[in-house]
Amino acid sequence: MAQPDDIFGDDDYPAYTMGRAAEIVGASQEFLRRLDEQKLISPFRSTGGHRRYSRYQLRLAARAREMVDQGTALEAACRIIILEDQLEEALQLNRKLKQQEPTDMT
Template identity: 70%
Template sequence: LRALGDARLITPLRSAGGHRRYSRYQLRIAARARELVDGGTPIEAACRIVILEDQLEEAQRLNAEYRRAADSTNVARDS
């Protein structure tokens, strides 16, 4: 986790006592990066891949949302 923080893939919050606190999302991202690194991918490349995968997932989610909105507009207009 510290190496991923050093690579600026994830930035943990800090508790009042200075302990690192990671969200579930950050842990999921870290686990994916670890899979890539364990498979022989350099950490910098693994971080870039994880970022791109995350961006793709968000773009697909938004695209599906826009399509649903457009479909509901078309259905209402056709009625």
């Protein structure tokens, strides 16, 4: 069974309600809904159907808000962030695979 410290230390744990998430990000709840529509973040749904957000999702939402505040269209900001996230995952996988390669013994 997970301990509270384990749960709250997990960037993917859906700990934040929509209201609290909007407050943390500095955006409206409608903005968070639009990020869901654009498939940037897909919040966890509680048994009652309420959206719950993780710290990782809040970082993505904050990045989107910053870009929109700077004049980037929401759809473009979401696409850029998705591509940046995919690139980072690919780079991490590449580093991991390079570490696993056997060294040349010639």
